Amino acid sequence: MTRWLILAAIAALSLWALAAFAALPLAQWPALPWHPEALTVPQILLTHGLMPRGVVALLAGACLGLAGALMQAVLRNPLADPTTLGTSSGAQLALVAATIFAPGLLAEGALPVALAGAAAVTLPVLALGARRGFAPVTVTLAGMLAGMLTAAIATTLTLSQGHYLLSLVIWNGGALTQQDWGGVHRLALALVPALALAALLARPLMVLSLGSEGAQGLGLRLAPLRLGTILLAVWLSALVSAELGMVGFVGLAAPAMARALGARTIRTRLLISALTGALVLSLADGTLLALAAAGGPVLPTGALTGLIGGPLLLWLLPRMAAQVPQATESGAREVHRSAGPGRVLVCLALLLMTCSVLTLFGGRGPEGWGFIAPALQAEFLPLRATAIVAALSAGALLAGSGALLQRLTANPMAAPEVLGVTGGAALGYAVAVFTLPQPTALALALGTAAGGALALAALSRHALRADLAPARLLLAGLAIGALATAVLGAIMASDDRRAWQILGWLAGSAAQVTPEGAAALAALALALLATLVAASRWLEILPLGPAVGRALGLPMTSLRLGLILTAGLATGAATLLVGPVSFVGLMAPHLARALGLARAVPFVAGSWLIGALLMVLAAFGARTASFPYDLPLGLVATLIGAPWLFLTLMRKSPA
Template sequence: MRTFVLALLPAAALALLMWLMAAHRVLPGDWPAWPFDPARMNLQQILLAFGLMPRGAIALVAGVALGLSGALLQAVLRNPVADPTTLGISGGAQLGLVIATILAPGLLEHGRWPVALTGAGLAAGLVMAIGARRAFAPVTMVIAGMMVAMTASAIATAITLARGEYLLSLVIWNGGSLVQQDWSGVRILALVLAVCGIAAALLARPLRVLSLGAAGAQGLGMNVAAVRFAAVVVAVVLAAAVSAELGLIGFVGLAAPALARTLGARTMGQVLAMAPLIGALTLSICDGVVMTLAGATGEMFPTGALTGLIGGPLLIWLLPRLRGSTPPGTEAGEGPGARLARPGRVLAGLGASIIALIVVLVWIGRIPGGWAVLDWDSFRAFLPLRLPRLVAAGAAGALLALAGAVLQRLTANPLASPEVLGVSGGASMGYAITLYLFTAPGQGVLSIGTMLGGALALGLVANYARRRDMPAERVLLAGVAVSAMAAALLSAIMATGSTQSWQVLAWLSGSSSKVGPAQAATLAGLAGVMLAAVWLARRWLQVLPLGGEVAAGVGLPLIRARLALIGLAGVATGAATVLVGPLSFVGLMAPHLARRIGLARAQDHVLGAALIGAILMIAADFGARMAGFPYELPLGLFASLLGAPWLIWLMMRMRR
């Protein structure tokens, strides 16, 4: 406890100092007197009394709420990396509010927090349902939560991009802005916190008993399901209330309990008491940094983006502390599939289907009067416009699927994909960094930067996991942490309103409308080169799923093989990400479909996955153009809407 106090006092002093510096810039002297009366105050006094003061107060209240929410979730699930962000609760609240704001504003007449609570509750229920089928294994719970959060974010982004009039405000709000205009938000959050704080105090003793384990708690006569449900409900209400008032504030609920335990908290009561205080100071310090940077540079970005940048490294740091990981080999996914005796016929059929699909989709389309089939002259006129984008979409889908198949064989885990292993996140960071390093970078420079970012991210994740001898599921979770950092970085960039932010936003939409013949040919050629490389590495891909010891025993150059396959997957993902954007789930779906139709050998599996990925992305490109005619929906995000049901279905089928 002494360590806690010694650390708490300097942190509190730092938070107060940064707030006073911001207040002094707004109003050097003559502060307003209580009670605040706008009629007797000048503009600077109003800004201080109704802007900066409630902002400082709501940072404390929201930090307490998130710290308590994270502590409850970690206690009830016995999971040191559980919090509203990693379990998808905040993402569900975000999606609910975006849908209500754009599609059903009438739902907001009684306030935002009931809508946020509904979205957060549905997301939490889905994650808990997936976790219950795996006995709430920590790694499975967090992977499920982060994937639900990524899916919710993709849907919310697609809806936001479709309504330009809400674009900038929703981008800033989704980033987690603490800007206030009055004290109403503080009052609402304080009321919710008071009620939930009483509930948490009543749950402290049952949670202490539950810390013995579900079997032990049941042996003492506890209703484990009821206690678990009550704790999750309190945590969801706290997180939803914060999301309703401030937007997406990430990872404070993860950091606060972890720091509390690091500073000496041992009992359940100590964690529940210390985590809210640490959460309040963490969010206050982050907001103070944002206000200090705003004063120095004249730019403002949401505080939630800064907490997100902190959360990724923190999650990676906590990974070695995870317990209860699923034993190797138990992630059976969909179970064994059929094995084709003559896969060549199926592969030839898939190739012919791609050609037929391209011809048909070039020939048909929508006009203001409805659907139409082009005549021969119109077909020839539209062919140079439609063919390159269809070829590029197909090549991008093939590259993503190829990367997903390689990663699933490399990690022996059916949930591995470029989106999950952080490859897409690293490619996103490479794209953003390239925009800032070069003045008006061309497509070639952006492609190289994106590919390098993807390969570097996957290399860092794999090296981190290898040095700590982590099982495959831990590798996935490290990749999810990289994706979280990338999402926070992109959120911070977009919220600045700079030229680069609009370029990032346009790229996130994943449109193929500007693809020309040269880019389409380049992507198609790269896909061919990657497939040839996979063919040369087919023996590696056949042996690696059997485990490192078996691979080394048959003479496989293990380190060189892994590095080569990591580089191949990173380059393939980076090249496709330039066109599609960072999220599509094609890399997850296509390898599974290939395996289910009986393509078992490594070379057949990867080639079949690439062909299926091409079909999926060509169909997504057509759907993105036609679903919102005459406006075009985002290509990558439209593909993610196809992939989300598949992901949820796949995880629900997994059993312990």
């Protein structure tokens, strides 16, 4: 273990030295003491920029590694860290909200605001997780969904104040750039007492590792221990967020590496996690510094550390000890069957038409709420009609894909947004932008669709073979989505002009769709509905399992491949409009099932109509919530879907 730590330290020091020597030859380094008025500009950049940056990387990495180890020890959850529990996203939301609405709160420093936001998200996640016995997968799911929701709210707030857009993009990257040694002092003053407190907590955490009942039998008070440990971890992660911004998944990687290096006791694991966290962040920062010194792009360090999260989650998930039986995470429950599914479908269709017409004529303008004046209808109605058709078509495509995936996998939690399909579609879009000289709309659509299909195929290969319960399959999909988000974040943090095209797509809205594009989306949505109705016999049989399907003569391999490709193409087309996250594909099938639409044809048709309805409502909210700014459709749909999914997953009964 010591040998590996020494080798990593040498590598980190070598990378930093390479960047330092490239910035200023050793012969020109100033001697102590460093007085800025006596230094040249390159010397100031070295002594007050690069040097404190190297120390900050070590201290911040140690804080995050220790925070992750504390969370994993107290929750007995190898997937817990400040990113997966929503702690960092909570701090992000609080800082963004304070910057926009109450900048005076930041006058005394960003730490109190970041700490309040981090605690406001983490503590409710754990409170809800306690209702399920702190089941590792369930708590992690709740934390990741809470993090996605708070990140969506933060982005929505920023886009509603368009002049803050660039600052948010830069802050989200997690840049370690320093202007003086103040950050070093603050992080060091926090890390030293945190290590002392962690040493005091090691013994009771070791007792807790025996299990809740065993620990209580030995006289351990669980509630104060859990609360105190979590607050210490939240404080450390909030401090890093306040100083550097979003630096993700170091707290997940460091304890995993500590266990792999042979750390067995809690005390040793806490110490080694802090060391490995420091080395991980230092190596990441040194790599980017060396890359920039060699003429490569200048990227924030958080953009690189975010890339480790998705693969690490996928690697840890099958190896995680089954502390909770998978049956408790199955998500299956009885639903009633409607006596008249046809009437339900007619009512849904009428409701969709009514909402579409009201959205077409009504809304919010410079003079407040009301309907479009007759004199302006000829000019505005075609634009609104195009946007409404595009939005409802995208919602129908996502909902139809979700219904298809749920029937295909017999998993009520399957959906393109949470199985990583939309994340893969986003990567496909980015690849098309960066690899094609002048990508056409068709090329972008094909790249997006191919990315979604490949992500779904990868998830199927990884998770379905392991016979994972629905909740664990959902977490695997979120891991793929986290990887896609990290890649997009790294792209957005670069100085490449093509990144702004991707930002424009991520922040796009139905108002940007052309009539031809809306017509194409509508044709695809109708084609998907026709395909699903035509495949109704297959969709009735597939939930019964592959053995039944083969016994009835279904070509299971080719059938699954064709359905996966269909879902990927439909999701890719919708993702071009709504962006990588919306949860419509998960919500709509659940609502259809709750209405009693259980058979294949009513189920897929009802999901299709509900998805279209939800996206029409999201389009209305995107257009009116922050007038005159037009918010992204996907963000508004996420604000609707994430809380619903969060509460559904945390019900006492299986859901």
